Amino acid sequence: MAAIDFRHCFLSFFALFLFTITPAVGNVNEAEFSESDIITRDVCIIGGGSSGTYSAIRLQQMGKSVAVVEKESVLGGHVNTYFDPVTGESFDYGVISFDNITVVRNYFDHFGIKLAPLVYNAGPQQYADFANATFVSASALPQGNLTAALIGYGKQLEKYPYLFTKGYDLPSPVPADLLLSYGDFINKYNLQALAYTAFTFIQGVGNLLAQPTLYIMKYFAPATLNNILTGSGFLTTANHDNHELYEKALAELGSSAFISSNVTQISRNNDSVRVVISTTEGRKLIRASQLLIAIQPKLSSLSGFLDLDAEEASLLGQFNNSYYWDSVVRNSGVPDNTSINNVDPAAPFALPPLPGIYSIGSTGLPGLHTVYYGSPYAISNEEVKSDILTTIAELVKAAGYPPVNGTAEFVGFNDHRPFELTVSVDAIKAGFYARLNGLQGRRKTWWTGATWQAHDSSQIWNWTEYQLLPKMAA
Numbered sequence: 001m002a003a004i005d006f007r008h009c010f011l012s013f014f015a016l017f018l019f020t021i022t023p024a025v026g027n028v029n030e031a032e033f034s035e036s037d038i039i040t041r042d043v044c045i046i047g048g049g050s051s052g053t054y055s056a057i058r059l060q061q062m063g064k065s066v067a068v069v070e071k072e073s074v075l076g077g078h079v080n081t082y083f084d085p086v087t088g089e090s091f092d093y094g095v096i097s098f099d100n101i102t103v104v105r106n107y108f109d110h111f112g113i114k115l116a117p118l119v120y121n122a123g124p125q126q127y128a129d130f131a132n133a134t135f136v137s138a139s140a141l142p143q144g145n146l147t148a149a150l151i152g153y154g155k156q157l158e159k160y161p162y163l164f165t166k167g168y169d170l171p172s173p174v175p176a177d178l179l180l181s182y183g184d185f186i187n188k189y190n191l192q193a194l195a196y197t198a199f200t201f202i203q204g205v206g207n208l209l210a211q212p213t214l215y216i217m218k219y220f221a222p223a224t225l226n227n228i229l230t231g232s233g234f235l236t237t238a239n240h241d242n243h244e245l246y247e248k249a250l251a252e253l254g255s256s257a258f259i260s261s262n263v264t265q266i267s268r269n270n271d272s273v274r275v276v277i278s279t280t281e282g283r284k285l286i287r288a289s290q291l292l293i294a295i296q297p298k299l300s301s302l303s304g305f306l307d308l309d310a311e312e313a314s315l316l317g318q319f320n321n322s323y324y325w326d327s328v329v330r331n332s333g334v335p336d337n338t339s340i341n342n343v344d345p346a347a348p349f350a351l352p353p354l355p356g357i358y359s360i361g362s363t364g365l366p367g368l369h370t371v372y373y374g375s376p377y378a379i380s381n382e383e384v385k386s387d388i389l390t391t392i393a394e395l396v397k398a399a400g401y402p403p404v405n406g407t408a409e410f411v412g413f414n415d416h417r418p419f420e421l422t423v424s425v426d427a428i429k430a431g432f433y434a435r436l437n438g439l440q441g442r443r444k445t446w447w448t449g450a451t452w453q454a455h456d457s458s459q460i461w462n463w464t465e466y467q468l469l470p471k472m473a474a
């Protein structure tokens with residue numbers, strides 16, 4: 001084993017060193033693999049989250065053979081479902097809601113999973129400035145007509161229908177309003193009353209007001225807007241177990257899914273793609289006609305194993321990203337029926353600074369609250385956990401909530417970095433996305449996921465279904 005580890009270190013170093021100089025490096029030596037460790041498939045998919053799993057299931061239905069490589073021990077990516085041993089109930093605290101559209105209905109129907117309207121039973125909403133544990137009455141927050149602002153926002157969205165069907169296929173020049181910071185856009189169109197609602201729904205983007213409007217519109221799309229305006233329309237699984245979709249997908253994929261597996265090397269040439277993976281049952285070689293990359297395309301995520309060429313490296317190297325966490329805390333001391341939202345009454349639109357907690361949410365189950373956390377820059381999981389527990393303790397003390405039996409502890413905690421991938425306004429103006437789209441199909445490689453459409457599973461599946469898979473199948 002030591003010899004293999006050593007050689008692997010050497011190869012990765014070598015590949016990293018060379019990729020900027022020559023496009024064709026890291027040829028996989030097939031002779032190292034016995035026949036039983038070589039898997040031949042039409043498409044090899046890297047990442048078994050929202051986009052990778054959808055693509056795998058649909059490509060199989062279209063008659064293609066696939067292999068899916070997922071580093072975690074489960075499929076599903078940002079889906080986190082908590083199973084409460086005390087009540088036997090479950091709830092979702094990662095991906096929760098889906099839109100009532102054909103691709104969503106077909107996908108869940110295929111696995112016999114029932115969808116139902118999403119019902120919020122978050123109980124009374126409290127507001128507090130989490131930075132100094134000061135509770136604030138709702139009437140002290142900025143007032144305005146939310147409905148009017150949402151309708152006004154909808155009128156703006158109507159100007160850019162392509163944003164919601166065609167990924168990042170932007171016109172040239174890119175419309176100036178899409179390049180405004182979201183804060184400036186809100187002020188320009190008098191939409192101040194929706195800022196806090198956007199902050200609560202469009203979590204994880206770092207500094208919401210500083211992001212280019214393009215990114216916020218992609219995420220805060222017409223379907224989401226309509227669901228908020230009508231107060232209905234969001235669907236979730238009837239059993240409150242979104243993870244079931246991924247258990248059933250894993251079972252259907254069978255020996256074509258490689259979970260708990262790391263990609264160690266990918267080499268592409270004009271004939272085929274070769275992917276070396278490290279699984280719990282040893283190293284395997286996947287030979288495929290096409291590669292589908294369904295992980296976040298940060299250069300740092302890919303450069304360790306992918307034979308990137310200069311164009312790929314120069315594009316993917318431009319991405320910056322935000323940070324997002326979800327968690328479940330038991331025995332927080334916050335009453336079961338209470339949710340507390342973070343506000344800063346002194347800040348524009350009362351949006352609190354990040355890094356920080358978005359909200360502490362009632363789950364409807366005794367002793368359990370969800371806590372969401374965001375940051376524009378990198379911080380460690382230990383810092384996040386410590387900030388959450390300290391802040392909760394201060395809020396509980398300030399509120400004078402009655403003592404509970406037990407101490408606050410995490411029973412769920414997930415780091416969703418890298419979350420929103422963004423490039424600079426200058427890069428967007430200079431045609432970054434036209435070049436990025438030019439990677440599709442190039443070097444036998446296709447790309448899907450949030451960065452190609454939005455952090456919204458319904459939108460990702462819809463885009464993958466209508467824009468990507470037909471091109472891959474052709």
Ligand SMILES: Cc1cc2nc3c(=O)[nH]c(=O)nc-3n(C[C@@H](O)[C@@H](O)[C@H](O)COP(=O)(O)OP(=O)(O)OC[C@H]3O[C@@H](n4cnc5c(N)ncnc54)[C@H](O)[C@@H]3O)c2cc1C
Pocket residue numbers: 046047048049050051052069070071072075076077078079093094095096097098204261262263294295296301324325326416448449450451454455456457458460
């Ligand atoms: C807390 C939270 C709540 C959300 N709520 C909703 C919601 O209610 N509704 C909604 O529509 N959307 C929601 N989203 C957005 C969510 O739908 C999208 O972020 C979606 O998961 C993105 O899909 P993806 O395929 O791009 O990435 P992911 O789903 O993250 O999938 C990527 C997969 O690749 C794996 N991976 C990464 N690197 C490697 C590697 N090197 N080798 C192998 N595998 C690798 C990861 O483990 C992961 O499984 C939420 C997201 C978060 C974080």
Ligand SMILES: *[C@@H]1O[C@H](CO)[C@@H](O)[C@H](O)[C@H]1NC(C)=O
Pocket residue numbers: 100115116117235
């Ligand atoms: C989805 O919308 C259709 C109408 O288009 C409706 O019949 C169906 O009940 C909705 N699904 C759910 C789960 O609400």
Ligand SMILES: *[C@@H]1O[C@H](CO)[C@@H](O)[C@H](O)[C@H]1NC(C)=O
Pocket residue numbers: 129131132134344345346
């Ligand atoms: C808490 O901080 C806010 C500003 O963020 C300030 O307006 C308020 O006075 C502070 N409250 C206390 C009790 O210090």
Ligand SMILES: *[C@@H]1O[C@H](CO)[C@@H](O)[C@H](O)[C@H]1NC(C)=O
Pocket residue numbers: 145146147148151
């Ligand atoms: C808010 O705006 C909506 C839509 O324009 C309007 O119907 C409603 O009367 C307004 N509400 C108030 C309180 O002004």
Ligand SMILES: *[C@@H]1O[C@H](CO)[C@@H](O)[C@H](O)[C@H]1NC(C)=O
Pocket residue numbers: 099101164165223459462463466
């Ligand atoms: C789904 O994609 C189709 C085809 O591009 C498009 O017409 C439709 O508006 C999309 N639906 C949503 C909700 O994005």
Ligand SMILES: *[C@@H]1O[C@H](CO)[C@@H](O)[C@H](O)[C@H]1NC(C)=O
Pocket residue numbers: 270
């Ligand atoms: C691979 O394909 C490209 C584009 O079709 C071509 O330019 C190149 O010469 C080919 N390389 C080899 C080794 O055949």
Ligand SMILES: *[C@@H]1O[C@H](CO)[C@@H](O)[C@H](O)[C@H]1NC(C)=O
Pocket residue numbers: 260261262278279280
């Ligand atoms: C995958 O990589 C992780 C992190 O480097 C490591 O802990 C794990 O053992 C690896 N798994 C396999 C099967 O190689």
Ligand SMILES: *[C@@H]1O[C@H](CO)[C@@H](O)[C@H](O)[C@H]1NC(C)=O
Pocket residue numbers: 205206207320321322376377422
């Ligand atoms: C992007 O990078 C800059 C500089 O490193 C940083 O300040 C910013 O907060 C980052 N994050 C986002 C989400 O833009």
Ligand SMILES: *[C@@H]1O[C@H](CO)[C@@H](O)[C@H](O)[C@H]1NC(C)=O
Pocket residue numbers: 124335336337338
């Ligand atoms: C919330 O629960 C507390 C007890 O924990 C109770 O005193 C209070 O009346 C409840 N509030 C509501 C609105 O149900």
Ligand SMILES: *[C@@H]1O[C@H](CO)[C@@H](O)[C@H](O)[C@H]1NC(C)=O
Pocket residue numbers: 405
């Ligand atoms: C606290 O929990 C312990 C262990 O479950 C139990 O024995 C005890 O009676 C509980 N005390 C209160 C005040 O609920």
